[in-house]
Amino acid sequence: MSRGALSFRAVRKVYDPEGKAVLALDGVDLDIAPGEFCAIVGPSGCGKTTLLNAVAGFETLTAGAIQLDGRTIATPDASAAPGEDRIVVFQNGALFPWRSVMWNITCGPVMQGRMSEREAREHGLKLLARVGLKGCEDKYPNDLSGGQKRRVEIVRALINDPAVLLLDEPFRALDALTKSVMQEYLLELLVQFPKTVFFITHDLEEALFLGDKVVVFTSRPGRIKEVVSVDIPKPRSHEVLTSPRFLELKAALSAVVHTEAMRAFEAGEKEMAR
Amino acid sequence: MKSLATAASAPSATPAERGVPLSAGIRKYVHRHFDLVVGAATLIAFFLAWQFARPLGIPGLSAVEPPTKVVAASWDLLSSATFWTACYKSVLRILAGFALAQIIGVPIGLMMATNRMAFHTIFPVTEILRPIPPVAWIPVAIIFWPTREMSTVFIVFLGAFWIVLLNTIGGASTIDESYRRAALSLGSNRWHLFRYIVLPATMPSIVTGMVVGMGISWEMVVAAEMIASDTGLGYLLWQSFEINAGAQVIVCMLAIGIAGFVSSALIGRVGRLLTPWQGRR
Numbered sequence: 001m002s003r004g005a006l007s008f009r010a011v012r013k014v015y016d017p018e019g020k021a022v023l024a025l026d027g028v029d030l031d032i033a034p035g036e037f038c039a040i041v042g043p044s045g046c047g048k049t050t051l052l053n054a055v056a057g058f059e060t061l062t063a064g065a066i067q068l069d070g071r072t073i074a075t076p077d078a079s080a081a082p083g084e085d086r087i088v089v090f091q092n093g094a095l096f097p098w099r100s101v102m103w104n105i106t107c108g109p110v111m112q113g114r115m116s117e118r119e120a121r122e123h124g125l126k127l128l129a130r131v132g133l134k135g136c137e138d139k140y141p142n143d144l145s146g147g148q149k150r151r152v153e154i155v156r157a158l159i160n161d162p163a164v165l166l167l168d169e170p171f172r173a174l175d176a177l178t179k180s181v182m183q184e185y186l187l188e189l190l191v192q193f194p195k196t197v198f199f200i201t202h203d204l205e206e207a208l209f210l211g212d213k214v215v216v217f218t219s220r221p222g223r224i225k226e227v228v229s230v231d232i233p234k235p236r237s238h239e240v241l242t243s244p245r246f247l248e249l250k251a252a253l254s255a256v257v258h259t260e261a262m263r264a265f266e267a268g269e270k271e272m273a274r
Numbered sequence: 275m276k277s278l279a280t281a282a283s284a285p286s287a288t289p290a291e292r293g294v295p296l297s298a299g300i301r302k303y304v305h306r307h308f309d310l311v312v313g314a315a316t317l318i319a320f321f322l323a324w325q326f327a328r329p330l331g332i333p334g335l336s337a338v339e340p341p342t343k344v345v346a347a348s349w350d351l352l353s354s355a356t357f358w359t360a361c362y363k364s365v366l367r368i369l370a371g372f373a374l375a376q377i378i379g380v381p382i383g384l385m386m387a388t389n390r391m392a393f394h395t396i397f398p399v400t401e402i403l404r405p406i407p408p409v410a411w412i413p414v415a416i417i418f419w420p421t422r423e424m425s426t427v428f429i430v431f432l433g434a435f436w437i438v439l440l441n442t443i444g445g446a447s448t449i450d451e452s453y454r455r456a457a458l459s460l461g462s463n464r465w466h467l468f469r470y471i472v473l474p475a476t477m478p479s480i481v482t483g484m485v486v487g488m489g490i491s492w493e494m495v496v497a498a499e500m501i502a503s504d505t506g507l508g509y510l511l512w513q514s515f516e517i518n519a520g521a522q523v524i525v526c527m528l529a530i531g532i533a534g535f536v537s538s539a540l541i542g543r544v545g546r547l548l549t550p551w552q553g554r555r
């Protein structure tokens with residue numbers, strides 16, 4: 001696996017610099033190795049989505065740089081440019097509701113001219129079967145359940161064979177049971193299609209279960225508070241959630257996450273009072 | 275097994291079969307179909323009041339020809355060529371004005387929503403013209419357009435145009451940014467974005483504009499025909515009033531109402547064809 005090395009150097013992002021000037025990210029330095037699953041945890045509003053949007057090419061940076069395999073994909077100098085080597089699974093889902101599941105999955109490779117419609121369809125059918133969605137290809141996304149939609153969106157990303165898979169709190173809206181099933185689907189898919197993964201969550205347990213590396217962010221402005229390697233071998237199943245090592249890591253990090261969450265909460269209170 | 279089958283069929287047995295007195299059966303029916311019964315009773319009461327308004331001296335209603343006369347008049351009118359020609363003319367004007375409103379309004383709306391320059395160029399003009407009721411345009415339309423036919427179609431067009439334009443702008447400028455971003459990541463060019471994102475995402479609003487616009491089209495065609503035309507249902511309605519044919523006035527009103535209802539239903543059908551993904555969970 002030689003694709004998908006992400007590096008962040010002194011990344012800084014200020015929204016609306018002439019107006020209210022919201023400092024969202026400040027001095028973020030991070031390296032993600034090819035094929036590594038990097039889970040980002042932090043209180044809401046700390047700048048996680050901002051960082052993901054910069055990687056995806058939806059936002060420019062105020063300072064610093066982001067590189068993918070040595071190629072600069074975000075700097076203050078260049079305008080933001082998305083690319084099919086970095087595909088996002090959106091926080092609130094962005095399957096096109098006006099098109100069938102199959103169209104949603106195959107539109108990427110077909111628009112890029114990488115596959116014929118027939119090739120893409122064959123490929124799509126295989127992937128759908130892999131995630132337990134055989135027979136759903138001609139349905140509209142809104143005919144599916146929340147968990148099924150998420151699976152389709154992940155398949156839509158994977159079929160483009162991106163260098164990095166960007167997931168923004170993908171399982172947030174799901175119930176606990178569906179969520180745990182989805183986590184196992186994701187890990188299984190990644191065994192077959194290894195990818196560098198940039199995974200945002202506010203759920204520490206989820207981050208530790210899925211991640212090779214967990215990055216804890218401070219409350220806004222987002223800085224890196226702590227980086228932890230999760231030395232629990234993969235493949236993991238849900239039994240590890242109660243293993244001593246898992247509980248140890250969780251105990252060590254939950255204090256940090258909680259402190260930052262409290263800080264974010266108090267900052268929010270102050271802002272409200274002002 | 276047999277007892278189960280009997281039990282299951284019991285509720286559908288008629289009251290008489292079960293030995294229940296008929297009056298109890300009626301009471302049960304009224305209870306179950308309360309809305310239907312009340313609705314039917316109101317309608318019957320209304321038609322009776324209308325029919326006997328003159329002998330009873332009901333104010334307002336007694337100025338109108340009773341339903342029996344209206345039925346007789348509709349028989350005469352429906353078998354005359356005048357009526358059907360009028361229908362045909364009005365429908366043609368509706369189709370022309372409505373279609374023009376879509377053909378011109380939708381592209382302008384899409385352009386205004388997706389292009390800031392276009393928006394700021396066109397918006398001031400529309401804001402000045404839009405508050406003017408289309409009916410107020412009738413004199414200008416008569417002067418401006420070479421034929422009365424064109425003037426009438428223009429008024430219909432204008433009525434539908436604003437609502438089509440506003441709905442298209444509204445729909446196209448509130449598209450979730452995630453769709454655009456997702457499409458760009460997946461390799462969309464500008465044409466793909468328009469064809470696969472902007473157009474379908476705006477389609478439900480365009481359909482709303484069509485439905486509302488069709489209703490307004492009928493209002494406009496009637497008003498314009500009364501003033502600026504010598505054919506069509508609006509003209510026939512006014513003409514019937516002028517020659518004091520009261521029953522015929524009512525028939526024309528009902529005909530316009532039915533035509534409006536049918537065209538709304540048709541547009542609703544078209545709308546569902548254009549947005550097959552809508553109306554799901």
Ligand SMILES: Nc1ncnc2c1ncn2[C@@H]1O[C@H](COP(=O)(O)OP(=O)(O)O)[C@@H](O)[C@H]1O
Nearest residue numbers: 015016022024043044045046047048049050051
């Ligand atoms: N387009 C924007 N303009 C101004 N402020 C923004 C914008 N997007 C996000 N922000 C602000 O930047 C901060 C970080 O946002 P975000 O990255 O969405 O946080 P997270 O994903 O960690 O919850 C928040 O305070 C948010 O209000």
Ligand SMILES: [Mg+2]
Nearest residue numbers: 048049091168
């Ligand atoms: Mg977020």
